[in-house]
Amino acid sequence: MSLLVALMAGSAEAAGSVNGDYIRSLAAPGKTVLVVEYYDGQKSVAARKGYVSANGFQATSSTDFKVDDKTSLHLFGLEPCRGEMVNRTEGFSGRCDDFAREQLSIKLKAAKVLYCRAFLSEVNAAMQDVTCFGYYNYPGTLDTVDNLEEQLVSLGALRLSKKTDGSPMRPDLVEAEKIGRGGFGMWADPRVRGQ
Numbered sequence: 001m002s003l004l005v006a007l008m009a010g011s012a013e014a015a016g017s018v019n020g021d022y023i024r025s026l027a028a029p030g031k032t033v034l035v036v037e038y039y040d041g042q043k044s045v046a047a048r049k050g051y052v053s054a055n056g057f058q059a060t061s062s063t064d065f066k067v068d069d070k071t072s073l074h075l076f077g078l079e080p081c082r083g084e085m086v087n088r089t090e091g092f093s094g095r096c097d098d099f100a101r102e103q104l105s106i107k108l109k110a111a112k113v114l115y116c117r118a119f120l121s122e123v124n125a126a127m128q129d130v131t132c133f134g135y136y137n138y139p140g141t142l143d144t145v146d147n148l149e150e151q152l153v154s155l156g157a158l159r160l161s162k163k164t165d166g167s168p169m170r171p172d173l174v175e176a177e178k179i180g181r182g183g184f185g186m187w188a189d190p191r192v193r194g195q
Helices: 002-011 020-025 096-110 148-154 171-180
Strands: 032-039 045-053 064-066 072-075 084-087 092-095 113-119 127-138 142-147
Touching (some): 020 113, 020 142, 084 096, 096 127, 127 148, 142 148
């Protein structure tokens, strides 16, 4: 588990620790490309799987998305708030799970490339714990590679899961959660702030 945290801690600091040019090079016109790299205990890529979709990848929950009939990816160390929430600015009132799933769906649909990292032990699992980056390109306005979890946490769509000792499972995303707690997404609802 410590390797996954170390990989994710290094990978989630904006796009500085991933090769943005490499991720951009994976883009295919009219398609969404997904690459999952599996790391061994030496922090080296031991396996790689690639997928292409004409329709993009679909969120199946607030933290999961479907790759194919056999595989789904789970954004490690994150969770939605519990119960219901209201965010008048964004025109949302409903279940926390629905808000988070909606925001994840938006990020997945907009990505030209999804680049994810996981442990080698996840390579054949039906549900794989990952950290992901998305390449977003709107010619003339936006060309960026962003950590998906960092974006969802700073938007207030998801929050950090806690270990049994109360510390965050993703310490690399504490600053992103501070941004979200400024009143974005779920944090606009006083009931959520009290959870």
